[in-house]
Amino acid sequence: MLKRTAVHITVMMLVMAFAGIAHGQDKLQSYLSDAACKVKATADPVQKRAILSNSIENMEKALNKVQGSPLVSKDDKASIDRFKVFLNDKRDELEGVNGYEPVPDAKLNAFANYVVQDMEQASQTITISTVTLLLIIIILILLV
Amino acid sequence: MERAFSTFARQRSDHPFSRERQPYFLNALRAYSCLALCFLICSCGGPPPASRETVPGESSEFPSNYVVVFIIHGDAGYQFHDTEGNAYRADEEALAAAQRVAEQNSEAEVFIFHEKHRRHFLFLFPRHDGKFYYYRNGRLLARESYWRDHGQSRFDPELGLYNRFHREEEHEPMKFFLYFGHEIPEIDGKGYDASYRSRSFTINDLAYGLERLTCDSSAFDLVVLSTCFNGTPHTVSALAPYTRYIVASPSNLHLSYFDLRPFEALDIGLSDGDVYAFAEDFARQSFDRLIEDIQTEIAISVYDVDRVRKFLYSVNSVYDHALSTLKENASTLIEYCDCAEDSAYVRPAMSEGIDVLFRPARFGRSAHKQNHSGWECPKLPK
Secondary structure, X not given: OHHHHHHHHHHHHHHHXXXXXXXXXXXXXXXXXXXXHHHHHOOOHHHHHHHHHHHHHHHHHHHHHHHOOOOOOHHHHHHHHHHHHHHHXXXXXHHOOOOOOOOOHHHHHHHHHHHHHHHHHHOOOXXXXXXXXXXXXXXXXXXX | OHHHHHHHHHHHHHOOOOOOOHHHHHHHHHHHHHHHHHHHHXXXXXXXXOOEEEOOOOOOOOOOOEEEEEEEEOOOOOEEEOXXXXXXXXXXXXXHHHHHHHHHOOOEEEEEEEEOOOOEEOOOEEOOOEEEEEEEOOEEEEEEEEOOOOOOOOOHHHHHHHHHHOOOOOOOOEEEEEEEOOOOOOOOOEOOOOOOOOOEOOHHHHHHHHHHHOOOOOOEEEEEEEOOOOOOHHHHHHHHHHEEEEEEOOOOOOOOOOOOHHHHHHHHHOOOOOHHHHHHHHHHHHXXXXXXXXOOOEEEEEEEHHXXXXXXXXXXXXXXXXXXXXXXXXXXXXXXXXXXXXXXXXXXXXXXXXXXXXXXXXXXXXXXXXXXXXXXXXXXXX
16 A cells, blocks of 8 residues: 555656646645635634644645655755744634734634735745645645 | 465565556556646647747837836746635736737837746747737737847847837837836845746846836836835835836735726826826725735835935935845845834835825734835844
8 A cells, every 4th residue: 555655656746747747836825725715615613713724734744744854955944944934823823822813703714815815925935946845735635 | 385375475466566466557657648648738738839920910100109018027936816716827817917908008009028937848949938019009010929038138138129119209108117026136036037047137137127128218107016025215216217106015915916907098097197196096996906805915105206215315325234234144034024113214204205005914913003104124134
C-alpha cells in the first residue's frame, strides 16, 4: 500500500512538473476559496467554524511536513514561516485568542472571504518555489 | 519448505513489477501518459503565433484628443476569486477592461501592452511573451506579439511599438498612463517577473519608461498605478516629473483592481477639461465598487503632484535612509505602515494636495483604524 502511494506521488509529481503546472500558488488559493464556499453553503455556525479551522489546520500540517523536508531551500523555509504566521493569525482571530475578539457567528461568511482575499493579496510576499508548492499541494490532497 | 515457498511467492506477488501486478501498473502508466499528453496539449496550445497580425479596418483621419497607454503585467501569480468562488486572472480581466476603454472612445489613441508569462512550444521553443494592441478612434488597427526581453532597458520593446504607431497631432492631446500589476518595488526588484527571475524591475525603471514616453511632448495628465503599496513618497517623487496627477493605493489593492468604467467615456468625463475632478471621480467609483465585496483594507489616494512636493521634499531624506537601511538588510521583508503612524515621517504638509478614500479591513489587527494619511512608508528597522 505504501509502495503504491509512493509510486502514485512520484508519478503525479513528475506529470505535474513536466506538464508545466507551475501555478502552485493558484492551487493553494483555490483550496482556501473552496473552504470559503463550503462555509457559505453551511447554515450552522459550529460547522462553519469547523470547516475554517480544519482547512487552516490541514494547511498548517502540510506546511510543517514540507518544511521538515531536506528538499526545501532556506528561502522557502523562511517563506513557509511567514505563511504559517499568516495562517496562525487567522486562526487566532477565528477563535478569539491573542488579543482578538472571536469572530461573531453572523460574520463567519465575511471572515471566510477575508481569509481568501488576504491570502491572494499576500501571495506576492509569500514566494515559495514551484517544487515546494507541489509538495504542499500533494500533502494537502492526501490530508483531505 | 511449503511455508517458505508460500512466503517467497507472497513476496514475489507484492513486488510492484510482479506478473499479478503488471496489468495494474500498465494501466496506471497509460493513464498517467494520457494525463501528461493532455497537460502538454493544454500548456502548449498550438504553434507560436505570428508576430504581427493584420487587422481589418483603416485608420481614420479624425484627430485624437486622448492618448491612453496601458501596461498590464501578467507574468506572476494573478489569480483571484470572487465571493462565489469563481477564479479569475487579474491580467486577463484588466486586458478586457482596457479593450472596452479602447473601443468606447472614438476620439482616443489607445496602446495596450499585455506582459505575459513566457511559455514554450513542446517545452523547447519559446513563444512571444508580450502582446500589443493599438486602437485609434475606437477601432483595433494593429495587434502584435513581441518579445519582452529585447532591449537594454525594461520598456524598450513597448517604447519601440509606441513610437512606431503613435501619430502626432496638431494640438496636444490629454495623456493617460495606467499600470496594472503587483506592487512595483522601490529597491531590489528581482523576481518581479516569474519568467525572468534575475531581471530587476523597480519604480525607477517605470519612471525611466515614462521619461522616454514623454521626451518629445508634455507630461502625462494622469498616471494610475493599479498596484499594492505604491502610494508612497518615493514612488510619487519618482513619477512626479512625468505627470500632473497620480492615482495609487497606499495599501494592499485587491486584484480586481481599479474600476476602468470612467475611462470608457473620456469625452463626457473630461468635458470641462478638469483632470483632477476626473481622477477623483475615477478613484471614488473604484472605491465604491471595491467596498461591495472586499473585506481587506481599501485605500486609494489621488495626488496632485505640484501640491504634494512640499511634503515630498520634507520627508525625502528620512525615507531614503529607510530604504538604504532596508537595502543593506536584503533578507528582511519590507513591512509598510501608514506614514502617519511613524513619527519619523509625520510632517505638517502631509495632507496637502492629496485626497484619500479609506475603509479599514473588516477583520484583523487594523480593523479599528479610523483613517489613513494616504501615504505608505517602510517601517524603519528597530
